[in-house]
Amino acid sequence: xxxxxxxxxxxxNEKDGGQGSRNxxxxxxxxxxxxxxxxxxLDNISLAIEKGKTTVVIGPSGCGKTVLIKHLIxxxxxxxxxxxxxxxxxxxxGESELNKVRTHYxxxxxxxxxxxxxxxxxxxxxxxxxxxxxxxxxxVEDLVKTKLAMVGLDGFQNYYPANLSGGxxxxxxxxxAIALNPEVILYDEPTTGLxxxxxxxxxxxxxxxxxxxGVTSVVVTHDMTSAxxxxxxxxxxxxxxxxxxxxxxxxxxxxxxxxxxFIHGQVGEDDLAVLRMSGTVSQAQFLPRDFQ
Amino acid sequence: MIAAVGAKTIGGVNNMGxxxxxxxxxxxxxxxxxxxxxxxxxxxxxxxxxxxxxVPVVMITGAFVGMTLAVQAxxxxxxxxxxxxxxxxxxxxxxxxxxxxxxxxxxxxxxxxALTAELGTMNVTEQIDAVRSMGTDPIRYLAAPRVxxxxxxxxxxxxxxxxxxxxxxxxxxVVQLGINSRAYWSFSASGVELWDVAIGxxxxxxxxVALAAISCYKGFTCKEGARGVGQACTEAxxxxxxxxxxxxxxxxxxxxxxxxxxxxxxxxxx
Numbered sequence: 001x002x003x004x005x006x007x008x009x010x011x012x013n014e015k016d017g018g019q020g021s022r023n024x025x026x027x028x029x030x031x032x033x034x035x036x037x038x039x040x041x042l043d044n045i046s047l048a049i050e051k052g053k054t055t056v057v058i059g060p061s062g063c064g065k066t067v068l069i070k071h072l073i074x075x076x077x078x079x080x081x082x083x084x085x086x087x088x089x090x091x092x093x094g095e096s097e098l099n100k101v102r103t104h105y106x107x108x109x110x111x112x113x114x115x116x117x118x119x120x121x122x123x124x125x126x127x128x129x130x131x132x133x134x135x136x137x138x139x140v141e142d143l144v145k146t147k148l149a150m151v152g153l154d155g156f157q158n159y160y161p162a163n164l165s166g167g168x169x170x171x172x173x174x175x176x177a178i179a180l181n182p183e184v185i186l187y188d189e190p191t192t193g194l195x196x197x198x199x200x201x202x203x204x205x206x207x208x209x210x211x212x213x214g215v216t217s218v219v220v221t222h223d224m225t226s227a228x229x230x231x232x233x234x235x236x237x238x239x240x241x242x243x244x245x246x247x248x249x250x251x252x253x254x255x256x257x258x259x260x261x262f263i264h265g266q267v268g269e270d271d272l273a274v275l276r277m278s279g280t281v282s283q284a285q286f287l288p289r290d291f292q
Numbered sequence: 293m294i295a296a297v298g299a300k301t302i303g304g305v306n307n308m309g310x311x312x313x314x315x316x317x318x319x320x321x322x323x324x325x326x327x328x329x330x331x332x333x334x335x336x337x338x339x340x341x342x343x344x345x346x347v348p349v350v351m352i353t354g355a356f357v358g359m360t361l362a363v364q365a366x367x368x369x370x371x372x373x374x375x376x377x378x379x380x381x382x383x384x385x386x387x388x389x390x391x392x393x394x395x396x397x398x399x400x401x402x403x404x405x406a407l408t409a410e411l412g413t414m415n416v417t418e419q420i421d422a423v424r425s426m427g428t429d430p431i432r433y434l435a436a437p438r439v440x441x442x443x444x445x446x447x448x449x450x451x452x453x454x455x456x457x458x459x460x461x462x463x464x465x466v467v468q469l470g471i472n473s474r475a476y477w478s479f480s481a482s483g484v485e486l487w488d489v490a491i492g493x494x495x496x497x498x499x500x501v502a503l504a505a506i507s508c509y510k511g512f513t514c515k516e517g518a519r520g521v522g523q524a525c526t527e528a529x530x531x532x533x534x535x536x537x538x539x540x541x542x543x544x545x546x547x548x549x550x551x552x553x554x555x556x557x558x559x560x561x562x
Contacts, residue, residue, distance in 0.1 A: 075421050102427040113422035127426040
């Protein structure tokens with residue numbers, strides 16, 4: 001990046017970007033660094049997730065989006081830095097204390113992470129069984145019905161995950177994530193692997209949950225259609241750092257070349273150079289000519 | 293080279309430390325499960341999978357051990373005219389050593405592999421993370437019921453293996469080789485003490501905990517992908533097998549010294 005572009009990026013970030021104020025924030029990350037061996041995945045990240053808003057984290061594959069979202073619920077612990085939930089530091093809590101905090105969260109995993117040995121009803125009541133004493137099973141059945149109706153899958157109570165499509169699995173996983181009426185829902189690549197129509201169903205569900213339950217959401221995705229649709233705020237991660245932070249318009253007009261390249265889905269010059277160097281397909285001789 | 297050896301050593305020690313911590317947490321969680329009736333259903337499910345379904349394979353193992361011992365030992369004893377003592381040799385070997393060890397090895401293959409594969413798959417498909425994200429301790433929910441089921445049922449499975457070993461040995465010795473049945477049982481009864489049977493059964497508690505803790509640990513820490521799960525299963529079996537043999541040796545030494553210490557007092561009590 002040349003000096004002029006760098007100056008433009010700085011001015012643009014100062015104009016509309018920002019990390020949210022700590023007062024109206026549910027989750028705050030302060031100077032968080034995470035390393036796996038010598039690989040620095042999160043490099044001194046500071047971020048505040050605002051209450052009742054949907055924050056979308058974008059970035060290329062392998063840039064640390066999932067690592068970041070797992071830090072918000074302390075499924076991973078930082079090497080340095082601090083993480084707060086409602087002004088309480090949580091990154092240094094023991095597992096039993098953390099488990100209490102985690103009941104305020106819902107997490108939609110990339111593949112759904114439904115328990116294969118349990119049917120849809122048992123999956124949804126799993127967190128309820130773990131944290132509440134069930135005395136009235138009829139009430140629990142009603143609750144399961146309500147949660148499934150919210151994701152448009154009422155009637156699938158007795159299905160097993162293996163009998164559901166990818167989109168249905170994600171919707172059941174979402175029903176499970178909202179079983180304990182969480183204050184924060186974390187979505188890890190909610191639309192990945194889905195066709196555009198089912199991806200949009202998930203987007204509508206994210207908006208519906210925000211509207212009806214007033215939850216704070218953090219969505220990790222590289223699907224820009226989804227990001228523009230659900231986001232109140234978009235953050236872009238690159239090489240372990242936040243390089244852009246603002247609303248959808250701020251990101252669309254961001255002068256940083258990496259941001260523009262990412263949001264328009266363009267291949268970089270470096271990648272093109274590698275492709276050119278590898279020669280043409282007809283030149284590739286993986287197999288002998290007489291291979292049967 | 294020194295750096296590589298050092299790194300390998302540090303890695304090994306770290307791994308041992310992590311396993312020791314996991315085993316301790318599993319035992320503590322198992323204890324909490326014992327005093328919390330609402331989690332008994334998880335243990336019953338595992339007991340059915342681990343215990344009930346392992347009965348046939350453990351009985352077959354025991355039967356073949358007894359039969360093979362009879363075939364192998366007969367010629368040596370018959371050469372000295374001591375064939376009627378065959379029952380002592382077979383039964384003491386079966387109840388004290390071969391029954392418990394081979395039953396535990398069979399369980400390590402049948403259950404250990406299945407536990408590691410199941411938990412490993414749960415790990416790579418983020419199901420263990422899902423358990424944690426819902427505020428539940430995965431060690432308590434997933435590992436403790438399995439450790440408890442193995443702890444409680446391995447001794448029972450060893451009793452089944454012992455019984456079938458005794459029956460198998462009797463069948464070959466008396467029915468096939470024509471040893472006098474009365475003499476066979478009479479020498480067996482005088483040579484095998486309750487202490488010998490108890491040693492074998494007590495070993496079962498240790499073997500059960502070791503194979504469950506190792507298998508669960510390997511499942512919890514397995515690497516990504518089908519290869520990672522496969523590798524974890526192999527490592528779990530090898531580690532369980534070695535630990536069963538090592539524990540068998542250690543327990544043999546301990547029980548022998550206990551026996552030698554308390555044996556002189558037996559006549560006083562009797």
